Amino acid sequence: MALHRKRQRADGATADTYATHAMQVSVPRFHMPAQGLRPDVAFHLVNDDLMLDGNARQNLATFCQTWFDDEIHKLMDLSIDKNMIDKDEYPATAEVESRCVHILAELWNSPAGVDTIGCSTTGSSEAAMLGGLALKWRWRERRMADGKPADRPNLITGPVQVCWHKFARYFDVELREVPLERDRLVMTPDEVLKRVDENTIGVVPTLGVTFTCQYEPIADIAAALDRLQAERGIDVPIHVDAASGGFIAPFVAPNLQWDFRLPRVHSINASGHKFGLAPLGVGWIIWREKQDLPEGLVFRVNYLGGDMPTFALNFSRPGGQIICQYYLMLRLGKDGYRLIHESCYGVAQHVAKRIPKLGPFEVLYDGDSNSGIPAVSWTLREGAKAHYSLFDLSDRLRSRGWQVAAYSMVPNIEDMVVMRILIRHGFSRDMADALLDDLQRSLEYFKTHPVTHKMGPEDGRSYNHDAIKPPPIRAKVTA
Numbered sequence: 293m294a295l296h297r298k299r300q301r302a303d304g305a306t307a308d309t310y311a312t313h314a315m316q317v318s319v320p321r322f323h324m325p326a327q328g329l330r331p332d333v334a335f336h337l338v339n340d341d342l343m344l345d346g347n348a349r350q351n352l353a354t355f356c357q358t359w360f361d362d363e364i365h366k367l368m369d370l371s372i373d374k375n376m377i378d379k380d381e382y383p384a385t386a387e388v389e390s391r392c393v394h395i396l397a398e399l400w401n402s403p404a405g406v407d408t409i410g411c412s413t414t415g416s417s418e419a420a421m422l423g424g425l426a427l428k429w430r431w432r433e434r435r436m437a438d439g440k441p442a443d444r445p446n447l448i449t450g451p452v453q454v455c456w457h458k459f460a461r462y463f464d465v466e467l468r469e470v471p472l473e474r475d476r477l478v479m480t481p482d483e484v485l486k487r488v489d490e491n492t493i494g495v496v497p498t499l500g501v502t503f504t505c506q507y508e509p510i511a512d513i514a515a516a517l518d519r520l521q522a523e524r525g526i527d528v529p530i531h532v533d534a535a536s537g538g539f540i541a542p543f544v545a546p547n548l549q550w551d552f553r554l555p556r557v558h559s560i561n562a563s564g565h566k567f568g569l570a571p572l573g574v575g576w577i578i579w580r581e582k583q584d585l586p587e588g589l590v591f592r593v594n595y596l597g598g599d600m601p602t603f604a605l606n607f608s609r610p611g612g613q614i615i616c617q618y619y620l621m622l623r624l625g626k627d628g629y630r631l632i633h634e635s636c637y638g639v640a641q642h643v644a645k646r647i648p649k650l651g652p653f654e655v656l657y658d659g660d661s662n663s664g665i666p667a668v669s670w671t672l673r674e675g676a677k678a679h680y681s682l683f684d685l686s687d688r689l690r691s692r693g694w695q696v697a698a699y700s701m702v703p704n705i706e707d708m709v710v711m712r713i714l715i716r717h718g719f720s721r722d723m724a725d726a727l728l729d730d731l732q733r734s735l736e737y738f739k740t741h742p743v744t745h746k747m748g749p750e751d752g753r754s755y756n757h758d759a760i761k762p763p764p765i766r767a768k769v770t771a
Protein backbone atom coordinates (compact mmCIF):
# COMPACT_ATOMS: atom_id res chain seq x y z
CA MET A 293 0.00 0.00 0.00
CA ALA A 294 2.75 2.39 1.02
CA LEU A 295 4.67 1.51 -2.09
CA HIS A 296 1.57 2.03 -4.20
CA ARG A 297 1.05 5.49 -2.75
CA LYS A 298 4.67 6.37 -3.28
CA ARG A 299 4.36 5.40 -6.89
CA GLN A 300 1.30 7.53 -7.25
CA ARG A 301 3.17 10.45 -5.74
CA ALA A 302 5.88 10.02 -8.34
CA ASP A 303 3.14 10.41 -10.95
CA GLY A 304 4.19 7.25 -12.72
CA ALA A 305 2.71 5.89 -15.87
CA THR A 306 -0.16 4.02 -14.18
CA ALA A 307 -1.64 6.87 -12.16
CA ASP A 308 -4.84 8.36 -13.49
CA THR A 309 -4.39 11.98 -14.58
CA TYR A 310 -6.47 13.37 -11.73
CA ALA A 311 -4.89 11.01 -9.17
CA THR A 312 -1.41 12.38 -9.79
CA HIS A 313 0.35 14.47 -7.18
CA ALA A 314 0.42 17.48 -9.48
CA MET A 315 -3.38 17.57 -9.49
CA GLN A 316 -3.54 17.51 -5.67
CA VAL A 317 -1.43 20.62 -5.14
CA SER A 318 -1.63 24.18 -6.42
CA VAL A 319 0.31 24.68 -9.62
CA PRO A 320 3.01 27.34 -9.67
CA ARG A 321 1.54 30.47 -11.21
CA PHE A 322 4.34 32.96 -11.43
CA HIS A 323 7.49 30.83 -11.58
CA MET A 324 8.60 27.99 -13.76
CA PRO A 325 8.67 24.63 -11.97
CA ALA A 326 12.09 22.96 -11.66
CA GLN A 327 10.71 19.69 -13.07
CA GLY A 328 8.15 19.19 -15.74
CA LEU A 329 4.91 17.17 -15.73
CA ARG A 330 3.49 14.31 -17.70
CA PRO A 331 2.01 15.79 -20.92
CA ASP A 332 -1.55 14.59 -20.13
CA VAL A 333 -1.35 16.15 -16.66
CA ALA A 334 -0.01 19.46 -17.96
CA PHE A 335 -2.61 19.42 -20.74
CA HIS A 336 -5.52 18.98 -18.36
CA LEU A 337 -4.20 21.56 -15.92
CA VAL A 338 -4.10 24.11 -18.71
CA ASN A 339 -7.31 22.99 -20.35
CA ASP A 340 -9.20 23.09 -17.05
CA ASP A 341 -8.01 26.64 -16.45
CA LEU A 342 -9.41 27.57 -19.85
CA MET A 343 -12.89 26.30 -18.90
CA LEU A 344 -13.43 29.62 -17.16
CA ASP A 345 -13.14 31.46 -20.48
CA GLY A 346 -16.41 32.37 -22.13
CA ASN A 347 -17.71 30.12 -24.85
CA ALA A 348 -16.45 31.64 -28.11
CA ARG A 349 -19.57 30.72 -30.10
CA GLN A 350 -21.71 32.62 -27.55
CA ASN A 351 -19.41 35.62 -27.78
CA LEU A 352 -21.61 38.05 -29.67
CA ALA A 353 -19.26 40.93 -28.88
CA THR A 354 -16.45 39.82 -31.16
CA PHE A 355 -16.20 40.52 -34.87
CA CYS A 356 -13.74 37.64 -35.22
CA GLN A 357 -14.57 34.28 -36.69
CA THR A 358 -15.37 31.48 -34.22
CA TRP A 359 -16.60 28.65 -36.45
CA PHE A 360 -14.29 26.49 -38.55
CA ASP A 361 -14.74 23.38 -40.65
CA ASP A 362 -12.58 20.25 -40.30
CA GLU A 363 -10.48 21.13 -43.33
CA ILE A 364 -9.39 24.38 -41.70
CA HIS A 365 -8.32 22.50 -38.59
CA LYS A 366 -6.31 20.14 -40.80
CA LEU A 367 -4.66 22.94 -42.78
CA MET A 368 -3.76 24.80 -39.58
CA ASP A 369 -2.17 21.63 -38.23
CA LEU A 370 -0.26 21.01 -41.47
CA SER A 371 1.10 24.55 -41.55
CA ILE A 372 1.95 24.91 -37.86
CA ASP A 373 5.68 24.99 -38.72
CA LYS A 374 5.46 27.47 -41.61
CA ASN A 375 6.84 30.95 -40.99
CA MET A 376 5.35 33.17 -43.65
CA ILE A 377 8.33 35.53 -43.57
CA ASP A 378 10.59 32.74 -44.90
CA LYS A 379 9.40 33.35 -48.42
CA ASP A 380 12.44 31.78 -50.02
CA GLU A 381 12.10 28.60 -47.97
CA TYR A 382 8.33 28.38 -48.32
CA PRO A 383 7.76 29.76 -51.81
CA ALA A 384 4.43 27.96 -52.10
CA THR A 385 3.09 29.76 -49.03
CA ALA A 386 4.43 33.05 -50.43
CA GLU A 387 2.62 32.30 -53.69
CA VAL A 388 -0.62 31.66 -51.78
CA GLU A 389 -0.28 35.03 -50.06
CA SER A 390 0.27 36.74 -53.40
CA ARG A 391 -2.78 35.00 -54.89
CA CYS A 392 -4.93 36.24 -52.00
CA VAL A 393 -3.65 39.80 -52.53
CA HIS A 394 -4.62 39.66 -56.21
CA ILE A 395 -8.00 38.09 -55.50
CA LEU A 396 -8.80 40.83 -52.98
CA ALA A 397 -7.59 43.54 -55.36
CA GLU A 398 -9.96 42.17 -57.97
CA LEU A 399 -12.83 41.97 -55.46
CA TRP A 400 -12.19 45.59 -54.52
CA ASN A 401 -12.07 46.65 -58.19
CA SER A 402 -8.43 47.67 -58.26
CA PRO A 403 -7.22 49.02 -61.61
CA ALA A 404 -3.71 47.61 -61.02
CA GLY A 405 -4.18 44.05 -62.29
CA VAL A 406 -0.97 42.01 -62.16
CA ASP A 407 0.91 45.02 -60.75
CA THR A 408 -1.18 45.01 -57.57
CA ILE A 409 0.68 46.10 -54.44
CA GLY A 410 -0.45 44.68 -51.13
CA CYS A 411 0.38 42.23 -48.36
CA SER A 412 -0.97 40.18 -45.52
CA THR A 413 -0.66 41.43 -41.94
CA THR A 414 -1.48 40.12 -38.47
CA GLY A 415 -4.85 41.84 -38.66
CA SER A 416 -6.45 45.13 -39.58
CA SER A 417 -4.55 46.91 -36.81
CA GLU A 418 -1.18 46.25 -38.41
CA ALA A 419 -2.71 47.00 -41.81
CA ALA A 420 -3.91 50.35 -40.41
CA MET A 421 -0.38 51.19 -39.22
CA LEU A 422 1.00 50.40 -42.68
CA GLY A 423 -1.78 52.29 -44.48
CA GLY A 424 -1.41 55.27 -42.14
CA LEU A 425 2.36 55.33 -42.58
CA ALA A 426 2.05 55.28 -46.36
CA LEU A 427 -0.37 58.25 -46.15
CA LYS A 428 2.02 60.13 -43.89
CA TRP A 429 5.04 59.50 -46.11
CA ARG A 430 3.19 60.48 -49.29
CA TRP A 431 1.96 63.69 -47.68
CA ARG A 432 5.47 64.50 -46.48
CA GLU A 433 6.92 63.93 -49.98
CA ARG A 434 4.31 66.31 -51.45
CA ARG A 435 5.02 68.97 -48.80
CA MET A 436 8.79 68.76 -49.25
CA ALA A 437 8.44 68.95 -53.03
CA ASP A 438 6.45 72.19 -52.50
CA GLY A 439 9.05 73.48 -50.03
CA LYS A 440 6.47 73.58 -47.24
CA PRO A 441 6.74 72.43 -43.62
CA ALA A 442 5.80 68.81 -42.94
CA ASP A 443 5.79 68.68 -39.17
CA ARG A 444 2.09 68.84 -38.27
CA PRO A 445 0.26 65.98 -39.98
CA ASN A 446 -3.39 65.29 -39.20
CA LEU A 447 -5.78 62.47 -40.04
CA ILE A 448 -9.56 62.79 -40.26
CA THR A 449 -11.79 59.90 -39.23
CA GLY A 450 -15.30 59.11 -38.07
CA PRO A 451 -15.85 57.04 -34.92
CA VAL A 452 -12.85 54.76 -35.48
CA GLN A 453 -11.60 51.53 -33.99
CA VAL A 454 -8.86 51.90 -31.40
CA CYS A 455 -6.12 50.96 -33.91
CA TRP A 456 -6.40 54.44 -35.47
CA HIS A 457 -5.96 56.07 -32.06
CA LYS A 458 -2.87 53.92 -31.69
CA PHE A 459 -1.59 54.87 -35.15
CA ALA A 460 -2.02 58.56 -34.35
CA ARG A 461 -0.27 58.26 -30.98
CA TYR A 462 2.53 55.91 -32.05
CA PHE A 463 3.38 57.85 -35.20
CA ASP A 464 2.78 61.42 -34.04
CA VAL A 465 -0.22 62.32 -36.13
CA GLU A 466 -3.01 64.57 -34.87
CA LEU A 467 -6.30 62.65 -34.94
CA ARG A 468 -9.30 64.72 -35.95
CA GLU A 469 -12.16 62.40 -35.06
CA VAL A 470 -15.55 63.73 -36.14
CA PRO A 471 -17.72 64.00 -33.01
CA LEU A 472 -21.12 62.31 -33.19
CA GLU A 473 -24.66 63.37 -32.43
CA ARG A 474 -27.50 61.17 -31.31
CA ASP A 475 -29.10 61.41 -34.74
CA ARG A 476 -25.81 61.24 -36.69
CA LEU A 477 -23.72 58.20 -35.77
CA VAL A 478 -21.22 58.33 -38.65
CA MET A 479 -19.01 60.93 -40.36
CA THR A 480 -20.54 63.05 -43.12
CA PRO A 481 -18.91 64.98 -46.01
CA ASP A 482 -19.66 68.33 -44.33
CA GLU A 483 -18.03 67.28 -41.06
CA VAL A 484 -14.97 66.07 -42.98
CA LEU A 485 -14.64 69.30 -44.97
CA LYS A 486 -14.81 71.36 -41.75
CA ARG A 487 -11.63 69.65 -40.57
CA VAL A 488 -9.55 69.30 -43.74
CA ASP A 489 -6.49 71.47 -44.36
CA GLU A 490 -3.19 71.23 -46.21
CA ASN A 491 -1.74 69.13 -43.38
CA THR A 492 -4.36 66.41 -43.72
CA ILE A 493 -2.55 63.20 -44.69
CA GLY A 494 -5.80 61.38 -45.41
CA VAL A 495 -9.40 60.66 -44.50
CA VAL A 496 -10.32 57.25 -43.07
CA PRO A 497 -13.97 56.24 -43.40
CA THR A 498 -15.00 52.85 -42.00
CA LEU A 499 -16.99 50.19 -43.82
CA GLY A 500 -18.63 48.72 -40.72
CA VAL A 501 -18.22 51.12 -37.79
CA THR A 502 -17.25 49.42 -34.53
CA PHE A 503 -19.91 51.16 -32.43
CA THR A 504 -23.06 50.69 -34.51
CA CYS A 505 -21.83 48.43 -37.37
CA GLN A 506 -23.03 50.89 -40.05
CA TYR A 507 -21.20 51.78 -43.25
CA GLU A 508 -19.94 55.36 -43.54
CA PRO A 509 -20.93 57.25 -46.73
CA ILE A 510 -17.65 56.71 -48.56
CA ALA A 511 -18.77 57.74 -52.07
CA ASP A 512 -20.21 61.02 -50.71
CA ILE A 513 -17.02 61.76 -48.81
CA ALA A 514 -14.96 61.01 -51.94
CA ALA A 515 -17.15 63.37 -53.99
CA ALA A 516 -16.74 66.13 -51.39
CA LEU A 517 -12.96 65.70 -51.48
CA ASP A 518 -13.04 65.83 -55.30
CA ARG A 519 -14.86 69.17 -55.08
CA LEU A 520 -12.36 70.40 -52.47
CA GLN A 521 -9.48 69.61 -54.83
CA ALA A 522 -11.21 71.34 -57.75
CA GLU A 523 -11.95 74.46 -55.68
CA ARG A 524 -8.92 74.79 -53.39
CA GLY A 525 -6.30 72.50 -54.91
CA ILE A 526 -5.96 70.38 -51.77
CA ASP A 527 -5.60 66.72 -52.75
CA VAL A 528 -6.55 64.45 -49.83
CA PRO A 529 -6.49 60.66 -50.30
CA ILE A 530 -8.91 58.21 -48.69
CA HIS A 531 -7.91 55.01 -46.93
CA VAL A 532 -10.93 52.78 -46.27
CA ASP A 533 -10.95 50.78 -43.04
CA ALA A 534 -12.96 47.84 -44.37
CA ALA A 535 -11.96 45.50 -41.51
CA SER A 536 -15.38 43.84 -41.63
CA GLY A 537 -17.07 45.22 -44.76
CA GLY A 538 -14.20 44.42 -47.13
CA PHE A 539 -15.12 40.74 -47.02
CA ILE A 540 -18.89 41.38 -47.10
CA ALA A 541 -19.89 44.19 -49.46
CA PRO A 542 -18.25 42.71 -52.60
CA PHE A 543 -20.49 39.64 -52.28
CA VAL A 544 -23.67 41.02 -50.77
CA ALA A 545 -23.82 44.66 -51.93
CA PRO A 546 -21.83 44.65 -55.21
CA ASN A 547 -23.34 47.95 -56.37
CA LEU A 548 -22.26 49.86 -53.29
CA GLN A 549 -19.48 52.27 -54.35
CA TRP A 550 -16.88 52.23 -51.61
CA ASP A 551 -13.71 50.70 -53.10
CA PHE A 552 -11.13 51.39 -55.82
CA ARG A 553 -13.96 52.26 -58.21
CA LEU A 554 -13.68 55.64 -56.46
CA PRO A 555 -10.43 57.18 -57.74
CA ARG A 556 -10.09 59.00 -54.40
CA VAL A 557 -9.60 55.66 -52.59
CA HIS A 558 -5.85 54.92 -52.44
CA SER A 559 -5.73 52.00 -50.00
CA ILE A 560 -8.02 49.54 -48.23
CA ASN A 561 -7.55 47.20 -45.28
CA ALA A 562 -9.62 44.23 -44.14
CA SER A 563 -9.42 41.50 -41.49
CA GLY A 564 -9.24 37.99 -42.90
CA HIS A 565 -10.16 36.66 -39.47
CA LYS A 566 -13.44 38.58 -39.30
CA PHE A 567 -15.86 38.16 -42.20
CA GLY A 568 -13.04 36.72 -44.31
CA LEU A 569 -13.85 33.64 -42.15
CA ALA A 570 -10.17 32.69 -41.60
CA PRO A 571 -8.69 31.70 -38.21
CA LEU A 572 -7.35 34.49 -35.98
CA GLY A 573 -4.21 36.24 -37.13
CA VAL A 574 -4.58 37.55 -40.66
CA GLY A 575 -5.35 40.95 -42.17
CA TRP A 576 -4.84 42.48 -45.59
CA ILE A 577 -3.92 45.81 -47.11
CA ILE A 578 -3.97 46.74 -50.79
CA TRP A 579 -2.77 49.99 -52.38
CA ARG A 580 -4.29 51.42 -55.50
CA GLU A 581 -1.04 51.90 -57.43
CA LYS A 582 2.66 51.44 -56.91
CA GLN A 583 3.15 55.16 -56.11
CA ASP A 584 0.79 54.87 -53.16
CA LEU A 585 3.37 52.87 -51.23
CA PRO A 586 6.56 54.98 -50.92
CA GLU A 587 9.71 52.97 -51.68
CA GLY A 588 11.33 54.26 -48.50
CA LEU A 589 8.97 52.14 -46.40
CA VAL A 590 9.91 48.89 -48.12
CA PHE A 591 12.85 46.95 -46.74
CA ARG A 592 14.78 44.46 -48.82
CA VAL A 593 16.42 41.62 -46.94
CA ASN A 594 18.43 38.77 -48.35
CA TYR A 595 19.51 36.87 -45.24
CA LEU A 596 16.79 34.30 -45.71
CA GLY A 597 17.99 33.74 -49.26
CA GLY A 598 16.57 35.59 -52.22
CA ASP A 599 15.76 39.30 -52.37
CA MET A 600 12.57 39.89 -50.45
CA PRO A 601 10.82 43.23 -50.22
CA THR A 602 8.95 43.50 -46.91
CA PHE A 603 6.67 46.12 -45.46
CA ALA A 604 5.45 44.94 -42.07
CA LEU A 605 5.80 45.74 -38.39
CA ASN A 606 6.50 42.15 -37.41
CA PHE A 607 9.01 39.74 -38.85
CA SER A 608 8.06 36.10 -38.07
CA ARG A 609 4.39 35.29 -38.42
CA PRO A 610 2.35 32.11 -38.80
CA GLY A 611 1.53 31.06 -42.36
CA GLY A 612 -1.51 28.89 -41.62
CA GLN A 613 -4.04 31.70 -41.50
CA ILE A 614 -3.03 32.83 -44.97
CA ILE A 615 -3.22 29.29 -46.30
CA CYS A 616 -6.70 28.93 -44.78
CA GLN A 617 -7.75 32.24 -46.30
CA TYR A 618 -6.88 30.90 -49.72
CA TYR A 619 -8.62 27.60 -48.94
CA LEU A 620 -11.79 29.53 -48.04
CA MET A 621 -11.66 31.61 -51.22
CA LEU A 622 -11.43 28.40 -53.27
CA ARG A 623 -13.83 26.38 -51.14
CA LEU A 624 -16.60 28.99 -51.00
CA GLY A 625 -16.16 31.11 -54.08
CA LYS A 626 -18.08 34.36 -54.37
CA ASP A 627 -21.34 32.47 -54.16
CA GLY A 628 -20.40 30.74 -50.92
CA TYR A 629 -19.35 33.96 -49.20
CA ARG A 630 -22.57 35.59 -50.36
CA LEU A 631 -24.77 32.77 -49.07
CA ILE A 632 -23.04 32.66 -45.68
CA HIS A 633 -23.25 36.42 -45.19
CA GLU A 634 -26.85 36.57 -46.42
CA SER A 635 -27.86 33.96 -43.86
CA CYS A 636 -26.22 36.09 -41.18
CA TYR A 637 -28.09 39.19 -42.34
CA GLY A 638 -31.31 37.17 -42.22
CA VAL A 639 -30.70 36.23 -38.58
CA ALA A 640 -29.67 39.82 -37.74
CA GLN A 641 -32.89 41.22 -39.24
CA HIS A 642 -34.94 38.65 -37.32
CA VAL A 643 -33.31 39.76 -34.06
CA ALA A 644 -33.69 43.45 -34.97
CA LYS A 645 -37.46 43.01 -35.44
CA ARG A 646 -37.87 41.36 -32.03
CA ILE A 647 -35.68 43.73 -29.98
CA PRO A 648 -38.09 46.75 -29.84
CA LYS A 649 -40.92 44.39 -28.81
CA LEU A 650 -39.00 43.08 -25.83
CA GLY A 651 -38.28 46.35 -24.06
CA PRO A 652 -37.94 50.15 -24.34
CA PHE A 653 -35.32 49.82 -27.06
CA GLU A 654 -34.52 51.92 -30.10
CA VAL A 655 -32.74 49.98 -32.82
CA LEU A 656 -29.84 52.01 -34.24
CA TYR A 657 -28.86 49.56 -36.95
CA ASP A 658 -31.08 46.69 -38.04
CA GLY A 659 -28.86 44.44 -40.15
CA ASP A 660 -29.70 46.00 -43.53
CA SER A 661 -27.13 44.63 -45.97
CA ASN A 662 -26.78 47.88 -47.93
CA SER A 663 -25.98 50.01 -44.93
CA GLY A 664 -23.85 47.84 -42.62
CA ILE A 665 -22.53 44.44 -41.58
CA PRO A 666 -24.49 41.46 -40.16
CA ALA A 667 -25.17 42.83 -36.70
CA VAL A 668 -27.75 44.68 -34.60
CA SER A 669 -27.17 47.66 -32.33
CA TRP A 670 -29.68 49.34 -30.06
CA THR A 671 -30.00 51.75 -27.16
CA LEU A 672 -32.57 52.59 -24.49
CA ARG A 673 -35.25 54.90 -25.90
CA GLU A 674 -34.76 58.49 -24.76
CA GLY A 675 -36.72 59.06 -21.54
CA ALA A 676 -37.40 55.34 -21.09
CA LYS A 677 -37.98 54.33 -17.47
CA ALA A 678 -35.97 51.14 -17.12
CA HIS A 679 -35.13 49.43 -13.80
CA TYR A 680 -31.72 48.49 -15.16
CA SER A 681 -28.95 49.80 -17.37
CA LEU A 682 -27.74 48.05 -20.50
CA PHE A 683 -24.64 47.14 -18.48
CA ASP A 684 -26.92 45.29 -16.01
CA LEU A 685 -28.63 43.57 -18.92
CA SER A 686 -25.28 42.51 -20.38
CA ASP A 687 -24.25 41.17 -16.96
CA ARG A 688 -27.54 39.25 -16.57
CA LEU A 689 -27.17 37.66 -20.02
CA ARG A 690 -23.72 36.48 -19.03
CA SER A 691 -25.33 34.13 -16.52
CA ARG A 692 -26.52 32.06 -19.48
CA GLY A 693 -23.17 32.29 -21.22
CA TRP A 694 -24.09 35.05 -23.71
CA GLN A 695 -21.49 37.77 -24.08
CA VAL A 696 -23.25 40.85 -25.37
CA ALA A 697 -21.36 44.13 -25.62
CA ALA A 698 -22.69 47.20 -23.78
CA TYR A 699 -20.62 50.37 -23.95
CA SER A 700 -20.86 54.12 -23.82
CA MET A 701 -20.48 55.97 -27.10
CA VAL A 702 -17.74 58.34 -28.23
CA PRO A 703 -17.54 62.18 -28.12
CA ASN A 704 -19.96 64.02 -28.05
CA ILE A 705 -22.54 61.42 -27.09
CA GLU A 706 -20.69 59.68 -24.24
CA ASP A 707 -23.92 59.52 -22.22
CA MET A 708 -25.52 57.22 -24.73
CA VAL A 709 -25.11 53.51 -23.96
CA VAL A 710 -25.30 51.04 -26.80
CA MET A 711 -25.78 47.29 -26.90
CA ARG A 712 -24.56 45.38 -29.92
CA ILE A 713 -24.49 41.82 -31.21
CA LEU A 714 -22.49 40.52 -34.14
CA ILE A 715 -24.05 37.75 -36.19
CA ARG A 716 -21.34 35.53 -37.57
CA HIS A 717 -21.04 32.33 -39.58
CA GLY A 718 -22.20 29.56 -37.23
CA PHE A 719 -24.92 31.58 -35.44
CA SER A 720 -28.19 29.97 -36.43
CA ARG A 721 -31.77 31.21 -36.21
CA ASP A 722 -32.28 28.73 -33.34
CA MET A 723 -29.36 30.19 -31.41
CA ALA A 724 -30.81 33.65 -32.02
CA ASP A 725 -34.16 32.55 -30.61
CA ALA A 726 -32.43 31.09 -27.56
CA LEU A 727 -30.71 34.44 -27.04
CA LEU A 728 -33.98 36.38 -27.49
CA ASP A 729 -35.71 34.10 -24.95
CA ASP A 730 -32.93 34.76 -22.47
CA LEU A 731 -33.18 38.50 -23.16
CA GLN A 732 -36.89 38.38 -22.41
CA ARG A 733 -36.29 36.34 -19.24
CA SER A 734 -33.67 38.87 -18.11
CA LEU A 735 -36.07 41.78 -18.62
CA GLU A 736 -38.79 39.97 -16.66
CA TYR A 737 -36.26 39.34 -13.90
CA PHE A 738 -35.52 43.07 -13.68
CA LYS A 739 -39.27 43.76 -13.35
CA THR A 740 -39.44 41.67 -10.19
CA HIS A 741 -35.91 42.55 -9.04
CA PRO A 742 -35.41 46.23 -9.94
CA VAL A 743 -31.80 47.31 -9.78
CA THR A 744 -31.21 49.87 -7.05
CA HIS A 745 -27.65 50.76 -8.04
CA LYS A 746 -27.43 50.52 -11.79
CA MET A 747 -24.15 49.45 -13.31
CA GLY A 748 -22.34 52.10 -15.32
CA PRO A 749 -19.45 51.99 -17.75
CA GLU A 750 -17.01 51.99 -14.84
CA ASP A 751 -18.49 48.78 -13.34
CA GLY A 752 -18.91 46.80 -16.45
CA ARG A 753 -16.92 44.42 -18.39
CA SER A 754 -17.96 46.19 -21.53
CA TYR A 755 -16.90 43.39 -23.90
CA ASN A 756 -16.36 46.06 -26.51
CA HIS A 757 -12.63 45.65 -26.53
CA ASP A 758 -12.43 47.14 -30.00
CA ALA A 759 -13.67 50.42 -28.64
CA ILE A 760 -11.43 50.70 -25.62
CA LYS A 761 -9.13 53.71 -25.78
CA PRO A 762 -5.49 52.98 -25.01
CA PRO A 763 -5.04 53.29 -21.24
CA PRO A 764 -2.70 55.90 -19.80
CA ILE A 765 0.79 54.46 -19.45
CA ARG A 766 1.21 53.11 -15.92
CA ALA A 767 4.52 53.22 -14.17
CA LYS A 768 4.06 50.12 -12.07
CA VAL A 769 2.77 46.81 -13.34
CA THR A 770 1.74 44.31 -10.69
CA ALA A 771 1.74 40.58 -11.30
Ligand SMILES: *Cc1c(COP(=O)(O)O)cnc(C)c1O
Nearest residue numbers: 415416417453455498533535563
Ligand atom coordinates in the same frame (compact mmCIF):
# COMPACT_ATOMS: atom_id res chain seq x y z
C1 LIG B 1 -11.61 44.89 -35.83
C2 LIG B 1 -11.38 46.20 -36.45
C3 LIG B 1 -10.09 46.73 -36.53
C4 LIG B 1 -8.90 46.02 -35.94
O1 LIG B 1 -8.70 44.83 -36.64
P1 LIG B 1 -7.88 43.60 -36.05
O2 LIG B 1 -7.95 42.63 -37.18
O3 LIG B 1 -8.61 43.15 -34.83
O4 LIG B 1 -6.50 44.06 -35.75
C5 LIG B 1 -9.92 47.94 -37.15
N1 LIG B 1 -10.96 48.60 -37.67
C6 LIG B 1 -12.23 48.13 -37.61
C7 LIG B 1 -13.34 48.92 -38.23
C8 LIG B 1 -12.48 46.91 -36.99
O5 LIG B 1 -13.73 46.43 -36.95
